[in-house]
Amino acid sequence: MKDRYESPLASRYASDDMLHLFSPDMRFETWRRLWVSLAKAQHALGLPVTQEQVDELAAHVSPIDYKLVAAKEKELRHDVMAHIYAFGAASCYVTDNADLVLYRDGLVHLRGELEQVMVQLAGFADRYAALPCLGYTHYQPAQLVTVGKRATLWLQDLMLRMIAADFGFDRLYDVCGQTYPRKLDSRILNVLSSIAQSCYRFANDVRLLQHDRQLEEPFESTQVGSSAMAYKRNPMRCERICSLSRYVMADALNAPMTASTQWFERTLDDSANRRISLPEGFLAVDGILRLMQNVTAGLRVNEKIVAKFVADYLPFIATENLLMAAVERGGDRQQVHEIIRRASMRATEAMKNGEPWDLIAELAAEPTFGLTEAEIRAEMKPESYIGRCPEQVAAFTAKCRGLCTDAAKARADITL
Numbered sequence: 001m002k003d004r005y006e007s008p009l010a011s012r013y014a015s016d017d018m019l020h021l022f023s024p025d026m027r028f029e030t031w032r033r034l035w036v037s038l039a040k041a042q043h044a045l046g047l048p049v050t051q052e053q054v055d056e057l058a059a060h061v062s063p064i065d066y067k068l069v070a071a072k073e074k075e076l077r078h079d080v081m082a083h084i085y086a087f088g089a090a091s092c093y094v095t096d097n098a099d100l101v102l103y104r105d106g107l108v109h110l111r112g113e114l115e116q117v118m119v120q121l122a123g124f125a126d127r128y129a130a131l132p133c134l135g136y137t138h139y140q141p142a143q144l145v146t147v148g149k150r151a152t153l154w155l156q157d158l159m160l161r162m163i164a165a166d167f168g169f170d171r172l173y174d175v176c177g178q179t180y181p182r183k184l185d186s187r188i189l190n191v192l193s194s195i196a197q198s199c200y201r202f203a204n205d206v207r208l209l210q211h212d213r214q215l216e217e218p219f220e221s222t223q224v225g226s227s228a229m230a231y232k233r234n235p236m237r238c239e240r241i242c243s244l245s246r247y248v249m250a251d252a253l254n255a256p257m258t259a260s261t262q263w264f265e266r267t268l269d270d271s272a273n274r275r276i277s278l279p280e281g282f283l284a285v286d287g288i289l290r291l292m293q294n295v296t297a298g299l300r301v302n303e304k305i306v307a308k309f310v311a312d313y314l315p316f317i318a319t320e321n322l323l324m325a326a327v328e329r330g331g332d333r334q335q336v337h338e339i340i341r342r343a344s345m346r347a348t349e350a351m352k353n354g355e356p357w358d359l360i361a362e363l364a365a366e367p368t369f370g371l372t373e374a375e376i377r378a379e380m381k382p383e384s385y386i387g388r389c390p391e392q393v394a395a396f397t398a399k400c401r402g403l404c405t406d407a408a409k410a411r412a413d414i415t416l
Helices: 008-013 016-021 024-044 051-059 066-076 079-086 091-127 147-160 183-211 236-251 254-260 271-297 303-317 319-328 333-352 359-364 373-377 389-412
Strands: 132-137 140-146
Touching: 008 271, 016 024, 016 091, 016 271, 024 051, 024 091, 091 147, 091 183, 091 271, 091 389, 132 147, 132 303, 140 147, 140 303, 140 389, 147 183, 147 389, 183 236, 183 254, 183 271, 236 271, 254 271, 303 319, 303 333, 303 359, 319 333, 333 359, 359 373
Parallel strands: none
Antiparallel strands: 132 140
């Protein structure tokens, strides 16, 4: 049927695992497993529930008679009561506990996807730890960094957003009303929003760098970059990451609004909102992380383009070192600084007009500057201007891999 709305999160972006996790089968079978668990506890406590009744319930967790449920819901106008008539027990017992199980399993699944992104990005950072590239502040050329160092900034954002807690339910709420505190939904969506924020930052940087052809997301040989302009290679996957991330960040506002407006022990104005905002938030982040895995696995660095940008701006970046070298040779600091300022402004103006320029030659032509052209060009070594970037990358990626390894072990201990 194509005459009904289909969620793009379900049909295009989310994984089969996440779609199954929030499927009717998983939700309602979880309800039934909770009913079985309740019956076992009642039997163990000596209440009038026999072992035969427990076994009969356990034998009918699936399949679910959806026709019977639909008929009962139409009659009763209550979706949970329809399942109770079909199987048993009270509504909030199953709905809230099942939600907690699904959200826990969803967070564990996303943590695994996030770990893969981080490991891939750590490998990328290591590969380009020492490759000098132009740094930017205000998106204006600044000092040199390295491609790998920039990648560690993306990686650090993801590490800060990593789901580090154990969602194995080893802690319980001491008190609650008829439902678990809706503040938990806010915490869950905040985690999803935080992941989205970090992914947006990474994808947006890639989009900016792809504009200059320094860095590119994967692009297949038969891929179409634009329906109108065949030459284009639009950063479509990173744009998609940003688009979905904006949705998740906005979606996270639902939970605090719901948590703050709950009345006393329980109100039902949360129900319709939660059944959309929570699952859709999980599906969207699932789609984001799948895109992140694809992009980080195939990021392409155009090293010659990166080197050209470095070469274009290195004479400006090196002027501080040239200033110190000129002063060491007896030059007056203020006089030398003024020579550099005037020459730099003339070179910048020539660049803007598309005219040839040579800052090094112009500085060398100043008698009072005190350095020859050969001495100035000897300072034009990009590796001299990247500081401890390679060492920082190595230390940080090692820390990241250790964190991901520990998290994977903890995740394996959680029964999904």
